Amino acid sequence: MDKNKMKHLPHKTIERLSQYRRALLLCHAQGQTHIFSHEIAKIQHITAVQVRRDIMLIGYTGTLRKGYNIEELIALIGRILDTDEGIKACVVGIGNLGRAFINYFKGKRTKLSIVAAFDNNPNKVVKNFCNTETFHIDELERIVKQKGISIGIITVSPEAAPEVTEKLVKAGIKGILNYTPKPVNVPAHVYLEEYDMITSLEKVAFFVKTHSE
Amino acid sequence: MDKNKMKHLPHKTIERLSQYRRALLLCHAQGQTHIFSHEIAKIQHITAVQVRRDIMLIGYTGTLRKGYNIEELIALIGRILDTDEGIKACVVGIGNLGRAFINYFKGKRTKLSIVAAFDNNPNKVVKNFCNTETFHIDELERIVKQKGISIGIITVSPEAAPEVTEKLVKAGIKGILNYTPKPVNVPAHVYLEEYDMITSLEKVAFFVKTHSE
DNA sequence: TTCACAATGTTAATTTATTAACAATTTCTT
DNA sequence: AAGAAATTGTTAATAAATTAACATTGTGAA
The missing domain is CATH 3.40.50.720 (NAD(P)-binding Rossmann-like Domain)
Structure with missing residues (x-):
């Protein structure tokens, strides 16, 4: 995603991205490959709209009938939250x-x-x-x-x-x-x-x- | 303060009241009797307006040139956050x-x-x-x-x-x-x-x- | 094929939270 | 006694966050 936009991500979105990643890592470890916004929402006790909105803000796009690719989403959140050097x-x-x-x-x-x-x-x-x-x-x-x-x-x-x-x-x-x-x-x-x-x-x-x- | 209004205090105000009390208890222990909104604000890294607004919401009134009576304010916050029975x-x-x-x-x-x-x-x-x-x-x-x-x-x-x-x-x-x-x-x-x-x-x-x- | 369904992506509306603006008032100074 | 300064209390404005609404689009079923 665009580095310029990244700086303007809302604080709350940053917090939730961290939480999404945690949940996604768990799902990934269990062999799940895709996930719907409402599934993430359920885990985090928030609404599906909010999940979709956050994901929209970071510029990711899921597939219509399968939801989000867990690996891709984890990688993208990593590019936002992490630095290459650590x-x-x-x-x-x-x-x-x-x-x-x-x-x-x-x-x-x-x-x-x-x-x-x-x-x-x-x-x-x-x-x-x-x-x-x-x-x-x-x-x-x-x-x-x-x-x-x-x-x-x-x-x-x-x-x-x-x-x-x-x-x-x-x-x-x-x-x-x-x-x-x-x-x-x-x-x-x-x-x-x-x-x-x-x-x-x-x-x-x-x-x-x-x-x- | 009115019990009806109390239920509608914003979540963030509740959090800050807890923090104000903590700061006030400290000041009180040091013998201070009054405090200005901007002093509380400085301690908590927020603005004086926000402090005054929160205090307005709980219905307390300070004196114009001395600020807030620390003991009274502690007592009032206690009536909001605590219960009699504990x-x-x-x-x-x-x-x-x-x-x-x-x-x-x-x-x-x-x-x-x-x-x-x-x-x-x-x-x-x-x-x-x-x-x-x-x-x-x-x-x-x-x-x-x-x-x-x-x-x-x-x-x-x-x-x-x-x-x-x-x-x-x-x-x-x-x-x-x-x-x-x-x-x-x-x-x-x-x-x-x-x-x-x-x-x-x-x-x-x-x-x-x-x-x- | 066509239609209904279920999901995403996005704009608009709403709610919540913060900040700005300023009148009112007491105290201090001169 | 008059005026300046400092502080509160409150309304209005702005910003941030959430929720609603809905258009769009693959997919599967009839």
């Missing part, structure tokens, strides 16, 4: 959440990989975790530059978040995913995404509450 | 992520609490974790009913997600927060929120990629 990320904070992330991500994607993990507690740096090399936080800048890491995932305690962010920015990171409840500040050229588990839980609680009133 | 949640899957959630949530809120954790591995059920009682998954239905748990947080492996969901629904749960990459199906009366870490990371990667092209 993107490297690191986890900062080897606690439960950091470990969950590394463990969970292991071997899932080829073009996006977690190549290092950092912690300030020397006890947590003694050995590799799930094939991911671990380092002391003081080595962050050196390792980030040496390995060409462009994304940092923050899973430290909230108090440590600002300091860690600063270190990451200083090391030249391009994007940050902050799992701390403390919002952090980054310069404009760094893309920031924040997620807080408590907010999600409180949201669920709110809708549970209002539904039952 | 809401109980449980974690299913005592792996790294489940532990992270429990540990992280501990003591943060009074009206929303994680009162149980389940796992199918007996080795993980031997003792309490962070003051949260742990049980074998077979006890789920009994415990959920006994304790009046209304929210389930799924942190098991993707393969186990559908089965766990079914158990939770069968036990009468009202809301589910699914951290598995596998979308699950629930009946209409159960509120479902799903979050996938890989999608977030791929989104960051995409914007890092497009920014640098």
Whole structure:
């Protein structure tokens, strides 16, 4: 697809493309070759129109009676979400959440990989975790530059978040995913995404509450 | 505020209210008594207008030259997000992520609490974790009913997600927060929120990629 | 062959969310 | 006391996201 258009894909479409791919990979692994928009929709709990619209936006065309070719669609989503060289990320904070992330991500994607993990507690740096090399936080800048890491995932305690962010920015990171409840500040050229588990839980609680009133 | 209006608060406003409260609690703990919309905005990386609009929607009014009374605002957000009796949640899957959630949530809120954790591995059920009682998954239905748990947080492996969901629904749960990459199906009366870490990371990667092209 | 069906692709309409604009008002300064 | 500055509250405008509507087109059945 046209690179110019690619930049203007809506945020929500990007998120869904990632999810489509995940579902498609699963179907592909099971030997399925084609899929209809309403099948994807069912899996993702959204409407078939939305699926077709997203796919239209990325410029792919299915066949009328067989739906979308799964392999082709996976490849195209890859061309949009991935880069040829691959993107490297690191986890900062080897606690439960950091470990969950590394463990969970292991071997899932080829073009996006977690190549290092950092912690300030020397006890947590003694050995590799799930094939991911671990380092002391003081080595962050050196390792980030040496390995060409462009994304940092923050899973430290909230108090440590600002300091860690600063270190990451200083090391030249391009994007940050902050799992701390403390919002952090980054310069404009760094893309920031924040997620807080408590907010999600409180949201669920709110809708549970209002539904039952 | 009027209960009728409360139901119609936008989803995004609900999320932000949760975040405002968190920030406000912090300010309050530091002895601050009032806060301006632009101060809240700065913390949350949003605009002051949005803050004022959200606060308008919940029917609160600040004072013109001092801003918002932090205690009052915290109390009001509490009346919207919380219930008098409190809401109980449980974690299913005592792996790294489940532990992270429990540990992280501990003591943060009074009206929303994680009162149980389940796992199918007996080795993980031997003792309490962070003051949260742990049980074998077979006890789920009994415990959920006994304790009046209304929210389930799924942190098991993707393969186990559908089965766990079914158990939770069968036990009468009202809301589910699914951290598995596998979308699950629930009946209409159960509120479902799903979050996938890989999608977030791929989104960051995409914007890092497009920014640098 | 022809017709009905089931699917895609796309434009238009609608809804939801954000941002802009600005009146109103209190406090501070002079 | 008068005027400037700063801040809220709210309506109007804009932008983003979703949904509806429908034309189009292969395919299979009668």
